Amino acid sequence: xxxxxxPHVYAEYSGLSLDDKRYSxxxxxxxxxxxxxxxTEKLDGSNVSIEFESNGELSIKFRGNPAATEEFNLLKNICxxxxxxxxxxxxxxxxxxxxxxxxxxxxxxxxxxxxxxxxDLYDKxxxxxxxYRRVIDVSNNLRFPTPRILYEGIYPGFExxxxxxxxxxxxxxxxxxxxxxxxxxxxxVIFRFKFVNPEFRKKVDESIHWKKKQPEIQGLIVNINELFx
Numbered sequence: 001x002x003x004x005x006x007p008h009v010y011a012e013y014s015g016l017s018l019d020d021k022r023y024s025x026x027x028x029x030x031x032x033x034x035x036x037x038x039x040t041e042k043l044d045g046s047n048v049s050i051e052f053e054s055n056g057e058l059s060i061k062f063r064g065n066p067a068a069t070e071e072f073n074l075l076k077n078i079c080x081x082x083x084x085x086x087x088x089x090x091x092x093x094x095x096x097x098x099x100x101x102x103x104x105x106x107x108x109x110x111x112x113x114x115x116x117x118x119x120d121l122y123d124k125x126x127x128x129x130x131x132y133r134r135v136i137d138v139s140n141n142l143r144f145p146t147p148r149i150l151y152e153g154i155y156p157g158f159e160x161x162x163x164x165x166x167x168x169x170x171x172x173x174x175x176x177x178x179x180x181x182x183x184x185x186x187x188x189v190i191f192r193f194k195f196v197n198p199e200f201r202k203k204v205d206e207s208i209h210w211k212k213k214q215p216e217i218q219g220l221i222v223n224i225n226e227l228f229x
Contacts, residue, residue, distance in 0.1 A: 001122065002064030003047055003097050006180070009193045010158060015178070015201025023193075025158070031191065032155045035183045038132045039151040039161070041170060042180040042194060043117055044109075045101035046071065050079060052092045058083060062100075071103055071215070074227075075116060081228040082142060089141055095122040098144070101171075101218055105210045106203055109172040110219035114227055118144045119180065120189075129189035132182060143229055150179060165197045172219075175199060 008014040009032065011022035023031065049061045060067045060076055067075065079086060090096065097120035101109055118139040121130045132149075139146045148170045151160070161179060169176045178196035182189045220227075 001049065001051075001095060001124075003049065003120070004192070006192050006194045009181075009195055010161070013162065013198070014194070015196040015198040017201075028193075029158070031193075032183070035155050035191075036153065036185070037151070037155045037181050037183055038149060039164065039179050039181045040119065040132070040147040040149055041167075041176050042178040042196070043099040043101055043119075043147055043171075044105045044107040044177045044200075045099040045117075046103075046105075047097070048072070048075065048100045048116070049095055049097050050086065050090070051095040052087060052090055054092060056092070058086065072100065074102060075100055078116070078227050085142060089138060093124050094138070095124065096120075096138075096142075096144075097122065099147070103210065104216040104218055106200065106207065107169065107172065107174050107177055108218070109169065111171050111221045112218055113145050113171075113221060115218070115220070116144050117147050118142075119147055126188075128187070129192075131184045131186065131188065147180070161195055165195070165199075 005021055007021035007023055008016045009023050009028035010025050012025055016022060047063055048067060051059050053059050058079060060079055096118055098116050098118040100116055102115040118135060121135045121138055123130055136146050150164050164179050167176050175197060177200045178194055181193045183191040
């Protein structure tokens with residue numbers, strides 16, 4: 001399963017590409033006003049999924065395709081070391097979605113607790129994404145971190161959301177890429193959205209794509225051996 005595309009809200013103010021799905025300010029207010037939301041730090045990495053196929057095989061994918069490049073070798077080794085724990089918790093029903101921040105893309109991270117952050121959990125049988133508190137519980141059991149929560153509650157409004165873009169990342173010294181948000185109830189994710197820092201978008205547009213440069217490994221605050229525990 002490929003992770004669904006996430007639309008930008010407040011498109012007039014969000015850093016976006018030409019082909020990005022988007023909602024105007026008026027549309028965004030109609031969608032978000034009065035809703036229960038979870039806002040998290042949006043991380044700058046590679047979107048990956050982890051699941052067990054119907055044949056029992058562990059599957060690790062990058063944007064819906066096999067994670068076959070060298071960037072993901074460490075991820076595969078970590079998952080293999082946690083194979084039994086992953087199998088017991090995920091079974092053949094749950095899919096983990098996460099951000100693999102091993103290589104420097106645009107934002108430099110120097111204080112990472114892990115290279116894999118889990119941000120979503122999909123229930124195949126029920127065909128729903130589970131709420132963030134459930135994501136946190138499962139991730140804790142697997143000893144994977146989740147992106148930090150910036151706000152949780154009734155949507156606080158545009159000015160609050162915009163001011164979050166001035167925050168420094170919890171995992172380095174640069175401003176956050178943006179905010180990743182979800183409208184949730186107790187059972188599932190109802191709607192997802194993002195609000196990206198225009199400064200981040202400008203930096204991406206003006207720089208050489210990270211895949212065309214010599215790979216740089218991001219900084220951990222733990223011994224790399226701890227990633228296998």
